[in-house]
Amino acid sequence: MSTLKFAVLAGDYIGPEVMTEALRVLEHVAKQDGFSLEYQKADVGGAGIDNHGKALPDSTLALCEKSDAILFGSVGGPKWEKLPPAEQPERAALLPLRKHFTLFANIRPGLLYPELTDASPLKTERIPNGIDIVCIRELTGGLYFGKPKQTTTLPDGDVQAIDTMVYRKSEIERILATAVTTARARKNKLCSVDKANVLETSVLWRKTVVDYIAKNAPDIELSHMYVDNAAMQLARDPNQFDVFVTENMFGDILSDEMAVICGSLGMLSSASLGAGKNSLGLPFGLYEPAGGTAPDIAGKGVANPCAQVLSGALMLRYSFGLEKSAARIEAAVRKAVTSGTRTGDIAFGRPSVGTKAMADAIIAAL
Ligand code: IPM
Numbered sequence: 001m002s003t004l005k006f007a008v009l010a011g012d013y014i015g016p017e018v019m020t021e022a023l024r025v026l027e028h029v030a031k032q033d034g035f036s037l038e039y040q041k042a043d044v045g046g047a048g049i050d051n052h053g054k055a056l057p058d059s060t061l062a063l064c065e066k067s068d069a070i071l072f073g074s075v076g077g078p079k080w081e082k083l084p085p086a087e088q089p090e091r092a093a094l095l096p097l098r099k100h101f102t103l104f105a106n107i108r109p110g111l112l113y114p115e116l117t118d119a120s121p122l123k124t125e126r127i128p129n130g131i132d133i134v135c136i137r138e139l140t141g142g143l144y145f146g147k148p149k150q151t152t153t154l155p156d157g158d159v160q161a162i163d164t165m166v167y168r169k170s171e172i173e174r175i176l177a178t179a180v181t182t183a184r185a186r187k188n189k190l191c192s193v194d195k196a197n198v199l200e201t202s203v204l205w206r207k208t209v210v211d212y213i214a215k216n217a218p219d220i221e222l223s224h225m226y227v228d229n230a231a232m233q234l235a236r237d238p239n240q241f242d243v244f245v246t247e248n249m250f251g252d253i254l255s256d257e258m259a260v261i262c263g264s265l266g267m268l269s270s271a272s273l274g275a276g277k278n279s280l281g282l283p284f285g286l287y288e289p290a291g292g293t294a295p296d297i298a299g300k301g302v303a304n305p306c307a308q309v310l311s312g313a314l315m316l317r318y319s320f321g322l323e324k325s326a327a328r329i330e331a332a333v334r335k336a337v338t339s340g341t342r343t344g345d346i347a348f349g350r351p352s353v354g355t356k357a358m359a360d361a362i363i364a365a366l
């Protein structure tokens with residue numbers, strides 16, 4: 001029987017609530033499918049600051065180092081907002097984790113089940129069959145990490161802040177490899193999103209994409225789009241994309257837009273993969289829901305656990321090679337969310353179905 005060794009970093013506010021339920025679902029699947037879980041929990045984000053004096057405690061990083069994957073909750077919130085920006089949970093925990101493990105490939109599925117199309121702010125006639133697209137976001141480059149990154153007072157007394165947008169060709173090529181693999185597993189269609197009419201990094205991005213696809217993946221139907229147009233097209237006809245690939249900041253913004261058109265932030269999972277392999281020879285990855293810590297509903301037992309559960313499914317798929325178990329979880333979530341009176345409720349965190357009840361429904365559907 002195989003044993004899955006992973007780190008559980010639940011984080012803040014609703015993080016631990018939805019994590020508890022995700023672990024319960026994973027335990028259930030493990031029992032049914034004949035594997036066992038050996039996870040260890042550690043503080044991260046605000047919990048790290050409160051209990052260890054820093055957002056990414058050394059002990060937490062050490063645990064991640066010896067794990068085969070990280071199941072992540074979410075970090076940050078009003079309690080730590082007064083700290084200097086560079087010490088806040090998001091910048092001091094999540095970004096360093098991504099960088100430390102070179103998790104450059106962020107895969108964010110945008111899925112809206114056909115049964116729930118009325119939950120999207122888009123008109124149902126634009127998405128009669130729901131939404132099924134994937135955002136591939138470059139995660140360790142661009143404006144988030146480029147140097148210099150600083151605020152200075154100028155000789156004339158004015159204050160100036162600088163973020164630097166940097167990309168190397170090799171960084172673009174490696175995210176393209178992920179994009180191509182993803183596109184090949186779907187419809188062989190890939191849209192590259194950039195701002196090549198303005199940005200130098202985007203000019204390099206586009207040239208690299210053209211050359212890379214011509215050389216390595218001529219079977220892929222490739223298109224290019226400027227990011228402003230992509231934002232508009234996502235709202236107009238999201239399914240035209242199938243798979244899109246873009247740089248860090250554009251991907252951050254477009255993936256939130258994707259989340260909202262898919263009806264609920266509480267449904268979107270994500271996988272962040274790097275070049276590193278775990279002890280099984282599979283990709284080491286960090287798996288996290290896209291919705292954030294939702295401080296407004298924390299402690300009420302109403303947060304939607306689906307995104308955390310689905311992130312667990314992605315972990316089984318990519319870092320542990322358990323495709324069948326992953327697909328079973330995904331099917332169970334779909335069934336639980338769309339069946340009977342639950343339709344739509346959970347997706348939107350309506351209190352009529354609580355966090356625990358939702359996980360119970362998923363377990364019942366397994
Ligand atoms: C995300 C989040 C993070 C990001 C924040 C919390 C730093 O918005 O994962 O999309 O900008 O990458």
Ligand code: MG
Binds near residue numbers: 252253256
């Ligand atoms: Mg974001």
